[in-house]
Amino acid sequence: MLFNLFNRNKEKSEKKEDNYLTLRIRETVQETPDTMTVYFEQPEPFLDYQPGQYLTLILEIDGKQVRRSYSLCTSPYVDPFPGITVKRLEGGLVSNYVIDNFFPGKRITIMKPLGNFVTTYHSENQQVYGMIAGGSGITPIMGILKSILVNEPQARVHLLYCSRSREMIIFREALEDLQSKYPGRLMINHHLSQSGSSPDKVSCRLNEEQVKRFYRENFISYQQNQKFFVCGPEGLMNISLSALDSLEVPRDIVLTESFYLEKKNESAQIDPEDIVSRPVKIILGGEEYAFDVGPKKTILEAGLDEGLDMPYSCQSGLCTACMGKLIAGEVVMNEDAGLSKQEIQDGYILCCSSKPKGEDVVIQIE
Ligand SMILES: Cc1cc2nc3c(=O)[nH]c(=O)nc-3n(C[C@H](O)[C@H](O)[C@H](O)COP(=O)(O)OP(=O)(O)OC[C@H]3O[C@@H](n4cnc5c(N)ncnc54)[C@H](O)[C@@H]3O)c2cc1C
Ligand code: FES
Incomplete structure (x- = not known):
């Protein structure tokens, strides 16, 4: 039962203009063996977004419309073209489609940028930012940290970045370039989880104690001016939040973005009513x-x-x-x-x- 059918088409076309956009792919860049960045041409007017927000891709695959969210890895303050970075997931419908079928010139329908994993920037800010990223969780964080470095000359960023191995570090060179460009303002602790990938680095999954150490080494003396961003797999997020909680870091200065949650056992939740x-x-x-x-x-x-x-x-x-x-x-x-x-x-x-x-x-x- 649906009333107001008469207005539905009008409504639909107005909403289309409001919420949707077609972007043309400008360039694709292979970041790691399983990750690709897709840069889009700027539409007219320019895409209005905040660092850390995501685009919703609306694709037709095998005759069915599918949608997936991808965080913008770019900063509107720095990058001339907006981009997303997609990690190939084994058996994943859209991530594989994007990596195998996106090429320059192709047009993609998107929903305009959304998301609350954002902050405000001010040239007087003297914040110390803590960022904890795992794998493709670096994507929104990349856009945010670039924006901080360019907009807040007195702010510092400490990044704890977990990847499987050195060759799987997304944006490795770009991060090194930023460190050289902003000496003493971007500090990066790489954590590699795959055993044997780097003898001089810790070779296991991140644990709570390591997050606490990251905090104690970098934040203990700046309690008033901190802000944290956490984005990565569910396990990394749980460990990070639990460590920050136990250090009594207030939740309102910790921003999180989740890409995926393990499905709950639905049958356990069905109420006969x-x-x-x-x-x-x-x-x-x-x-x-x-x-x-x-x-x-x-x-x-x-x-x-x-x-x-x-x-x-x-x-x-x-x-x-x-x-x-x-x-x-x-x-x-x-x-x-x-x-x-x-x-x-x-x-x-x-x-x-x-x-x-x-x-x-x-x-x-x-
Ligand atoms: C706000 C937001 C921002 C996102 N930003 C990014 C981004 O910047 N880069 C990026 O690569 N992805 C990002 N994602 C995840 C992305 O939207 C897709 O979920 C992901 O690409 C998998 O889609 P798929 O169609 O390939 O896999 P599906 O066909 O949907 O799933 C295939 C299998 O993988 C499992 N699965 C699905 N997603 C994940 C996951 N993320 N991790 C582990 N297992 C999973 C499913 O349970 C299923 O078994 C974001 C998600 C959200 C909600
Ligand atoms: S569609 Fe993403 S929270 Fe509902």
């Missing part, structure tokens, strides 16, 4: 739409089935592209990793991970 269809109302672009959310569907899936142009990207509760405000009723949210505590308190939900709990759910999507 939820095996029914329930109606929801969505306010999208100022118009109200009502439809039923069937068993085993999320609110986003049901809305997309109805042809609604609801925003989304990762569909796993991480990117917040599908965020909406719960105006009435209750939902069950299976994954809220992308939301801050404040956003949850303020009534925001993620439509890709939520199902209606009662009959009177109303959600506003901005």
Whole structure:
């Protein structure tokens, strides 16, 4: 059941203009054996983004539309062209497609940049920034650290960067160039996890004690002016946050970005009461739409089935592209990793991970 069908097409075309864009690939650069950066030509007007945000690629693969989020590795303050860096995942649909099929001249539909893994820059800032990255988690961090170095001449950055081996270090040369260009302002601790890859470096997965040491060596005397950015695999993020918590680093100065979460055991969470269809109302672009959310569907899936142009990207509760405000009723949210505590308190939900709990759910999507 969907009302306001009349306005749907108008709404769709307006939203298309608002949220979507076509970018032309300018260049692809092989960073490591399994990682490639894709630079896009600047559109007209220039792409408006903040360092650390991500693009949603909208691709058609084998006749099906798929979306995936990729963080911008570039800085609008430094780089003339926006770029994303994609790591090939074994069996991964989109990462393999991108690396094997993206070439200069190809046009790609994207959703305009989104994401909260961002900060503000000020020339007077005397911050000491701590960055912990694992593998492709360096991507948003690269854009942020370049922006800090150019915008905040009194700030310093300490990067703890975990890679499997020396040849898998993404942006190795670019980072070395930045260290030479900004002496004493960018300090890098490489951590290589693959045994034997470098005899002079630690050869095991990062552990909590190593994060604590990184903190004690670089931050202990600058408690007032710190900010941390953490992005990498789930294990690295858990270890880093647990170490920072135990050092009593306040969570509000620690920004995180997750690319992927291991799937939870869904069957353990199914409530027999939820095996029914329930109606929801969505306010999208100022118009109200009502439809039923069937068993085993999320609110986003049901809305997309109805042809609604609801925003989304990762569909796993991480990117917040599908965020909406719960105006009435209750939902069950299976994954809220992308939301801050404040956003949850303020009534925001993620439509890709939520199902209606009662009959009177109303959600506003901005
Ligand atoms: C906000 C955000 C920013 C992101 N930025 C980047 C980026 O800058 N660079 C980048 O390479 N990726 C990034 N990602 C991850 C990216 O969106 C895709 O999830 C990733 O490329 C895998 O997609 P796929 O289609 O190849 O794999 P799929 O076909 O979706 O999955 C294949 C298999 O791999 C598992 N899997 C999926 N994703 C991951 C993962 N990230 N790690 C480990 N296992 C996984 C799946 O469970 C499945 O078994 C980002 C994700 C988010 C949410
Ligand atoms: S689509 Fe990414 S959090 Fe819902």
